[in-house]
Amino acid sequence: MKAFFLLLLGSLTLSGLQAQDASRKKGGETAIFVDPLIKVFKYSTDLKEVKPVADVARGENASFQFVYRSGKQIKSLSAKITSLKGERGGTISNGAVKFVGFVKQGRYAEHPGTDALKSKDGTFPDPLFEQESIAVKAGDNQSIWLTIPIADNQQADTYHGELLVTAVSADGNQQSYKKNFDITVYPVSVAKQTLWVSNWAAFLNPWSLPLKKPAATTMYSDEYWAALKKFADKLTEYRQNVIRIEMLKVITFTKGNNGRYDFNFDRLDKMMNIFMQSGIKRFEGDFVAQKVSDWAGPLGFMMPTDAGAAVSRKLVTVDKDDNNARQFYKEYLIALYNHLKEKKWDDIVFLHISDEPTQQNPKAYRDMLAFVKSVVPDMKTIEAINQPVPEDVDIQVPLLSYYRYGNSARFIKQQQQNKGEIWFYVCVSPQYNYPNRFLENPLIKTRFLHWANYKFNLTGFLHWGFNIWSGNAYDFSTSNSVGGDAWVVYPKDGKIISSIRLEAERDGIVDYELLRLLEKKNPSMAKQIIDATMMDFDKFNSDIDTFRANRRKILTALSK
Template sequence: MIKKFSLLFFFFTCLILGGFSINKEVYLYQVDPLKKVLKEQAYFRDVVDTVRVARGETASVQIVVKGLVGIENMRARVIDVSSVSSKLTGTTGWVGYVHVGRSYNPPSKDIIRSASGYFPDPILPDSAFSIEQGEVQPLWVSVPTTASTSPGLYKGQVEITGKIGKENKRWRKDFYIRVYPVTLQKSPLLITNWSAHFSPITLSYLNNNKTVEAYSPLYWELIELHADIMAAHRQNVHRIYPVWHTLYTYKEGKYTFDFTRFDQEAGIFDKVGALERIEGGHLAWRSGAWNDPFFVEVPLPDNEETRKLKASPNPKKVENGIRFALLPVDDERAKNFLTQFLPALKEHLEKKGWLNRYMQHIADEPTAKNASSYVTISNYIHQFLPGVKVIDAVLTSKELAGAIDIWVPVLDVFHKDFNFYQDLKKQGKEIWFYTCVGPRGNYANRFIELPLNQTRYLHWINYKYDATGYLHWGLNYWEKDQLYADASRDRGRLPAGDNCIIYPGYRKLYTSIRFETMRDGIDDYQLLKMVEKKDPVKAKGFVDSIILNFNEYDESIAFFRKIRKEMLEFLSI
């Protein structure tokens, strides 16, 4: 009898701890949010682990629903997050899946292979999901904290509702969050994810594919959406094209400049705290093939002669009788523009109080073969925008010496030429790094097919190698129907996830599990800086245990959580 009672007690306990209801309609598993849950995955362990955060961080919880029967119209909400003396609020969103039609090469040794070709990424808070018998569906729970959140252990509960046949059902799952007496301040890491919101095509995807007129009330409303989501995810550098947002008049070689639209965009991002630096968009573009010289973008009167010139990539090809063309930097028309525009821009930035925040791009990814044209344009910048730092992503190093103030090498170039960049730092130059379509192989990146911890590790790399900023080109370079399109763009030339890390809805933006993880990595950087202030040797030990080299990392999620816990406990002393 005692043995039978023990078995029954054990079975009942397993049911409760396993998180599913007595009638076995669903299993509810807590799964680490760094774990990507594939649709074909069948086996899970319910790891009821405490989520550990500093004040100012967002606690992320991932709950996996496995249907033992078909369930329709599933919705979820956080019904309580409370400690003995305080309460928090939380939000939920079902994790959507995107199709990856082509895998990238050369692959990482840690690449995730999906038999279905579908990978989790967007977080969709406003959708009801249905699952078939045996299907799994992850739910993302976000609980933000603030600098004033009371430290302590919080118990939370999420409620999931759904329909089985004609019957409405309800299930609940507990989770725990420990908030440490450690407080994040303004992020010291500079982060830019380039936004394509200047494109009417991009904005149309937020408006049921209907055109959004530039600078209309709806245009600015959609820009505000971008500013909000970027600020919430620690994006504190914003690219604004000064040439594109300026309104010009031109008469007998003389220009006037109206910077009102530039100011409005900068003001939107400044208001929400996403403008630690203003990243002046590129002034020059390739004149042809990849290694061809850079030409300067020049506004000129729209006439038969200027229509024959090479057009710039400005979405507004012609505005107010002005056509935007590309010209060699030694063309007198280019010189005339630069010598008027750059001093006027400097004077305006000074009046607005933004000059010390402003950086200027010249052209993207100069190579050794077009470096000379880049250097010539850089000389104009330094002459007519004195005190403004030149920043650019680079694919080469030594050929650009003296032309750049903020160097942003791609991660593998940073690795290969690390000693060169260390010398630049000693000269007072800023060093960032970037990732994009590359590097590939075993380097960390934010590709959809990579484990989430590698997205997070990008900013541990920032810390370990003293790179004070990070750049990526693809916040929102969407295709039509991005949520349903093949995520591997351009016949696989762009690895899945390279072109965007957020998704479009109708006049709304959806975050992704990668964007949430990127934010957490940025917060890790600040925590490492806080540890360093107390004990540099301790900080080095923490980062060295995770980042073994530029392209070699400890991939254990459990070990990473152990190190994070030790960091928070050390900072709590």
């Protein structure tokens, strides 16, 4: 271990002595490395050049952002990693070069944070295009994004990389740039994930999956299952380990002459097995009920209107025509739980009762939960909530801002009584200075979502929109929500592509795991770093240089 640190010290000194001038400005050109936590707009001129060094653990990703701008129109800008070799002779492979694209902003937050970004041209950088080259207008910035996975068994060392960038102008002139970057891999592993992460995803229609011809793909065909596996791999690539399945839309069932139902779980089993093969560890199930009228009104069962392959659902109010609904759910829940028990999946499936129960009508939720528990008392439950709910909800997921103003003690008391779990969620709320993943938020604020997990001892995170596209996925004005709220990935050429926001979220999950490891080894240092970084639910030290230095301290301490 000591030898590693001597080598690290020497390599950093050597890198400092041999650092190249990464900026060229003759003819209006700029070619520099910029911190990947910076959102680079097409028109940005105040970019700060950084020394391209990534400090990483085994099992995470090293990221770099290289920005190119020319006074001429560029017909083709391309880039590739030509080498990535360690000082001890090892190599790193499988690095990907992507191009940061732009999307049209829709709604800004009604109550923006003090650090909210505004776009002069109505666009924000976000999608990561996976293509060989891209055209760039004269005077526009184009970010090149490097994502380099670090293997779980990668040798601890400093690795020197070379990026070759080639720009071909509209008049046919070609210029190439060789840019060096370094990756320091510490003898620390984050392969094992303890934080639970769930982004509700759409995958029960071909249009939501990585398919080149979704219109020609039939649900549950071989093409569908193959695309679902790719989709599941994309989820777990970005450290999602919980997935919600609308199970009543997947299973099949028939009603016999005796008035009783027969349920077939074959498709659900296949779907769950595909997700588990990709690394999903837990599943959220259906909502039994939803609000019938207004936010504070009664709840209604989500009652299927027919049986068979295509299942539609309607609301049946609790206090009216609910006998058929109650009988259906008694049979369905018992059959589902018995099937999960037989498959030994009963500990990894969590049922929803009704989304976001309110303080205005707590009895409606309690009555519905009591009904479900009377039918399947051992079925585990999870709920996104804004009030403490009965103790037998296994995973309570309050909105992050609901922990304020004395609410934390109430949630923690219930957690202790039930020995359950406490997560948090965000969606279109909270706004102001809370961390969230809106387009207008600085990337470091998106990354801080999972520093909040660590700071407040919240062991899971939930968001409603992974790929809930509406209209044009590259135009957030087609969404009814705040820009960036409904999706963090994009469809492109038969693939699901990532975004710089999703990259920041994944890095934040790794930060959480590193802080947990540091807490075991040096709790006082972990507390000092988290308290200096996140002072409250909505107060942070967002200085990027300080953030990088603190993260390096964590890796160094864990390496000793």
